[in-house]
Amino acid sequence: MADVAREAGVSVATAGRALGNYGRVRADLRARVQAAADRLGYSPNAVARSMRSGGTRSIGFVGADISNPYFATAMRGLCDVAREQGYEPILANSDDRLEVERAAVNVLLDKQVEGIVVAPTSVTDVAHLKRAQELGVPIVLLDRPIGTLDADSVVIDNEAAAYEAVSHLLELGHRRVGLLACVDPEESPELVARGGTGRLAVLGAARPSIDRIRGYLAAVDDHRATSSAELIQYTPLSDTAQAQRHAETLLKLEQPPTAVFATDNVTTQGLFMAARRCGLAIPGDLSLVGFDDLDWTTLVDPPLTVVAQSPLAMGRAAAERLFERIKGDDRPAERLVLPTELIVRSSTAGHGQGA
Structure with a gap:
């Protein structure tokens, strides 16, 4: 503002009134101030202006x-x-x-x-x-x-969404259903055996990744399917390449899963790429359910079953x-x-x- 006032040959107060459209300023001075502001590339400070306007x-x-x-x-x-x-x-x-x-x-x-x-x-x-x-x-x-x-x-409702997705696979007759989960490496969930049953539970504060693991485990339990830590792979957030590597580890088990649920769009893409790299036919060798209904999920062959959110x-x-x-x-x-x-x-x- 001081630079504009100096360029226009007026006081800072006059320049402020002219550019802020408040108070009385002669038309010729207003025009002179505006011309100076244009030459200098002046733009008003929104935060300072907010002190007058209240927001x-x-x-x-x-x-x-x-x-x-x-x-x-x-x-x-x-x-x-x-x-x-x-x-x-x-x-x-x-x-x-x-x-x-x-x-x-x-x-x-x-x-x-x-x-x-x-x-x-x-x-x-x-x-x-x-x-x-x-x-x-x-x-x-x-x-x-x-x-x-x-x-x-x-x-x-992340837990309910995962439960529905995994139940779909189990109701199709799959008993070894894998999980590829995207988690923060600093907050990796802890899998523990529940009582003497050998069934798994997950510990950790509620967040989407943890809740989707809970939904997976609940569906596996309710359908009395295989509950095994080796069927669960974690991959760091937003890293498709690592998701693919972890998916390949899952698919190359001695007894690999016949179906896998991927918990977000990153792991879904990584899982699909891993299946292709391993030469697996979808759904002949591997049934796949992903998360998020992105455009690419309908453009690949076959189109993917997904949990859609908006x-x-x-x-x-x-x-x-x-x-x-x-x-x-x-x-x-x-x-x-x-x-x-x-x-x-x-x-x-x-x-x-x-x-």
């Missing part, structure tokens, strides 16, 4: 991995709602690393966003999110609820809830559970019945 009309979104189609699509839903409300979204990618998420939230707070939607990396270390709430910035959680944080969340609807719902909070809604925090659907295609068949 930046911006919200933040911290996604775990915005190169992942799930988060990219959810981000689109959030951006659509933000712009419908006359707000601009500020987007950050945490890379599923807690220290990056903390830094992103701090930057958003510095920019005085009016609310934040976040897909949290940790379900236990949430001090930075509580601090945002203490500063009066509402938080809405996407995909991953946090029991220790009093905040709205938009999720799916990240676009989830992103929109999270943003809509955030704006309700921004506008003063003070109801108790709510968990909004959106539906999933098992879409059966040609990648699954009865055991020994595939083409």
Whole structure:
């Protein structure tokens, strides 16, 4: 502003009134100030302006991995709602690393966003999110609820979705059903034997990956199918190459599974590539159920059976809830559970019945 005033030959106060459209300024001076601003490439500071207006009309979104189609699509839903409300979204990618998420939230707070939607990396270390709430910035959680944080969340029933997918395979006659799960290497779940039965249980705080493992184990138990740790492989988050390697380990067991459930779009792709690399026919040698109904799942041969969710609807719902909070809604925090659907295609068949 001082540079513009100097260039126009007016006081800083006059330049401020001219560019801020407040107070009285002669038309010729207003034109001179605007011309100087144009020459210097001046743009107003949104945060400073918000100190007068009472809000930046911006919200933040911290996604775990915005190169992942799930988060990219959810981000689109959030951006659509933000712009419908006359707000601009500020987007950050945490890379599923807690220290990056903390830094992103701090930057958003510095920019005085009016609310934040976040897909949290940790379900236990949430001090930075509580601090945002203490500063009066509402938080809405996407995909991953946090029991220790009093905040709205938009999720799916991950355990029920996995249970339905695995039950589909078991009802087709498969008894050795494998699981390829995408998990944070720093929060790897612990498999334990339950009592003297040899049946498996999983320990760990509730989050989508853990809940999908729970759904898998519950379905295997209810159908009295093989419950074995060797049928479960973990792969790091958002790494298709590692997902493929872990899938190959599963498929090359001495007694390999006849069907596998992959818990997200990364593991689904890795599993499909591993089956092809191992020369397995789908569904003749291996039935496959994946997660997320992405375009590629219908373009491959055979088209894949998948659990479908709507990240676009989830992103929109999270943003809509955030704006309700921004506008003063003070109801108790709510968990909004959106539906999933098992879409059966040609990648699954009865055991020994595939083409």
